[in-house]
Amino acid sequence: MANTIQFSNVFIASDILSTSMKEQDSNLRWLQDLFSRPLSNGSGVAVAVASRRWNDAFGFERERFFELSGMAVDLEETQIFFEASKVADASIDYFRQHFPPGSVIFGYELSAATREVIDRSGLTYIDMWLHPIRFLDDLLFAFNSNDHEFKERMSSFELPEELSYVYAGRLRVQMYRGKPRISNDLKPHSALYVGQTLKDKAIASDRGMLSLLNFCPEFDAAAQRYHHIYYSRHPFVKNGDEKTLSYARGFKNVSLTENPTYMLLASDEIEFVFTISSSVVTEAKYFGKETQYLFKPPVRIYSDDGYCSLLHNYLFSDFWRYVFSGGERPDARSINFIDGRNKVRDMLNWYWGFRQIDRLEGLYNNVSSLLARKG
Template sequence: MNIFLTADFLMTNEPEQRSNLKWFQDILQRPVSIKESNSVSTFVLSDICKDRSRSEFFSLLNISFDEKDTQLFFSNEDLNVASLEYVSKILRNCDLIIGYELSEQTRYILNKINIKFIDIWLHPIRYLNDVMFGIYSNSDSINQRIKSYSVDEELFYINAEMLKVQNYRGFRRFKNNLIPGSALFVGQTLTDKAIFSNGKMLSVLDFKNEFKNITKKYERVYYSRHPFLKEGDEEIISYLKRFPNVEVISSPTYNLLAAKEIEYVFTVSSSVVHEAHYFGKESEFLFKPIFNTFGESKKYYPIMHAIFFENFWNSVLNDVETDKKDMYLGDNKIRDTLSFYWGYRKIDKLESLKETVSFIFKKINK
């Protein structure tokens, strides 16, 4: 079986692809290569097409191409016979793609040209003992085998309930002066792939009517600015100042989700709204989420450490019954390996201590 490990080889620029493929390959190369007959290799268009790469694909769509753009938008309606044949010809020797964060459009193309794929995203529920991956395949049989390794959804509720109690009894108690019956808007970075649509990055400024209507329903609307965002959102902040009941708040996200005063959580497309559901909050995406985590239309299954194991891939790829026990490597293994912490540092005692010590050390050495 010829298996290609890839990122979003059409929408995402090559430096970003290669950055993700480096760790993606190091994690998956060995366990996926469960049989000598499996040929596992990384796949970037220019490695196969040489001088043609992504530029030829976009020229077939009559879309201007700039290789410096991190994400280059195209829609399913832009596709034509020539562009589909182009991708089909390149992948003619591919039996399966295992992709990291494939866009909806790239998945659509793979379906159209009958290429089997397994798509792996970082899962949006990120307050458990480790981060997880959300995994989906366009093969029903593979999907069912992936599902059998899913993390039990009840753990999402249990951990959220623990955080509610931790808010008032835990190691770092939340100094709560929130107004009861409030709403929370969760902001994002300015270049988040989840908010990329029609050639631009969306923000609250693209949903002014929706935002204005919500400010009329709640006495206070808190705007949680993304902690990594330090500049570039001046127009957004200026817009928010028009509303007397809107307040920009810097409190940690999980403290806000755990607070009973917050009743409603909304966003353009932040993963925090997925998490808000398990805290018992009414929640809404103003723009479509990358994938669903609950409800009947759920497709991407939460998988934690299983993807590091040969048994998982032997089961998923070859339908071999395997032992699902002992597929847990310990707390924060993925989180530490990839340095993916986000708001977790604020709710974990050890990570919080590390952050405090690091801050003190930096001040001493200035």
Template sequence: MPKSKLILTGDIFRPFLVNNRWESATWKNVRWLNGIIGSAASLAGWEVSTVSWDPALTRDHQDVDVREIYDAVKLPLNVEGWCGLISQPALPASIESRLLSLFGADLVVGYEMPEHLLRLLNRAGIAVIDVVLHPVRFLDDIIFALRTNRQDIHARLLRHEIQRNEMVRQAGFIKAKAAWMKPPLSLSPGALLLLGQVDTDRAAVDTSTGRLRNLADHAEGLLELIVRSSTTLFRPHPYQPTDSKSFALVKRLQSVRLTNANYYHLLSQNEIETVCALNSSGLVEAELFGKEAVWLAPPCYRFGTDQPEETGYGAAVAQDGAWYTPAFWEAVRLKTGLSEEHPVPLTPNRLRRSLNADWAFSTIDKVVA
């Protein structure tokens, strides 16, 4: 009996400039996914391979000719071209056919897959699981949310959902600790915290126009917020260049104070009542800390428990530690009953270590800070 086939992939279209050469911005994500899921799925009886823009790989791998795709839609292979590509309503039929030929599998699992690929695989009747980094980064470990186009898989994801109450509870522990710490800044009640973002992040792409959003697009609304606030702080993203359009706007607003204080320490300050950003994941965390969150743009992902629609995907469900175990992938392969599904606690910092990133958590998590 042939093994069930599982293909791992990611955002195959997104470019990144390295030494004057454009390469995949996400090849590391797919390799990471192969280490986390590929290993577990192989142990669970799946035949695992990868499809990505990663010519250095050869074994159990099919490379995507991304330049061919950009040439077909007459767009340059750069960030501007990428924004235009993912904003198009559809890809040429010849490109869709070529892509589909790479994904002959029983199940495709991707790391934050592009909408073009999600729609293509769904129309072809292929089962899909999309693995999305969850906005909440202050639990015992980094968590991911999974979404799918299959009702049976979605039902299994719901059995491993991390509830919002657990996130609120952990935010409470962080606020409790902050009560013993020296405040990062002197503030008055009614303060506003403005968050920066990576200017070329996928969340910044306005697919209705094909351009990158920035805070300057919302200057009038921001000024109204600033006038109503006792103090306004701007916390830039660590990877946000100081010559970006958003940063340039903030520099012109002389009443705005720049801060690089720990984000969770800031959220724990009662004086900060409102947090504003384009659509930063930090807004989700702010709400869990009891702040008013002002979204200037729609969120990039839909998180929750909504069922898959007939022609699409369900919401991305926040997951406990089951999704990277062989038992989970064996259950998906064999379609076993849900009665055997039990919560799997997070292993502290397991995924944090694997991602080699902690998003400011370790600073606030020290026994004595």
């Protein structure tokens, strides 16, 4: 598509169909601040935002789209599931009307159904997801496109997978030799089950939002196979999962753990890591664990059909100029930060378990907490 159609516009979007407008607009603020300039410079065409809050001329209505297909969905839910195969041609026509021919939709965490709608509309997308590996010096993003040449050019900047093995190996040693060093009282021949939030695009399905209760046979099999299962509850979940917890506590060899995730992954006692769709299972591979997704990961990496793993280059105009037009490929080192450590992590305030493995971040967090208590 890239070589046959003159691109007319680039639209910066969140998931325009599966995600609530409140959540879309929250993401679009930082997306447009980061990407409007490099996408415009790189593509040579106008860049607009696919939201009426940020773009008065954008008239697309999610409610109308689903009405035209006779789908009853709760638009106030942060994430919804819908089957793209049930989207009527009238909805596709309505969607297409709001994007001029030749438009590229630069989308943040587009669901599979939304990507299929864009495909059926004859439009091009570039999809960006938060990368599942989060223990490197900064956060990565994962990119994909339905345009083969776009994908190929982006992939030429992919970070080597070897780095993930190297960093995981470093953490394994750090947990017993370095600092922070974690006290290990785990039982040998154990498994780790990784819990998730109760409502998320990664667990949305035609059965509703999935929970461990949808996978009781698989959990039961793990409990029989391993001496112990450590259940790691998602730190953001404080209530609403009582039935799931009651089920898990019904096993004599299952216990809840509050140990840091990376300490668990770095421990020899944990041999198997499983989850519905948490990115932790992708990370566990690099620590040498046996892994299982009970559902599916939202993003696959380092595979023929997977997303490419990019660090920082995507913030620069020359990167996008090459992606859109080809020509001479820029040196990846010339389109990077002077010092790339924690630039995205600090900017978005996305740390999760990183504070437990990084001495400076851990120190900063502890001092901040002490000052806050004194204040």
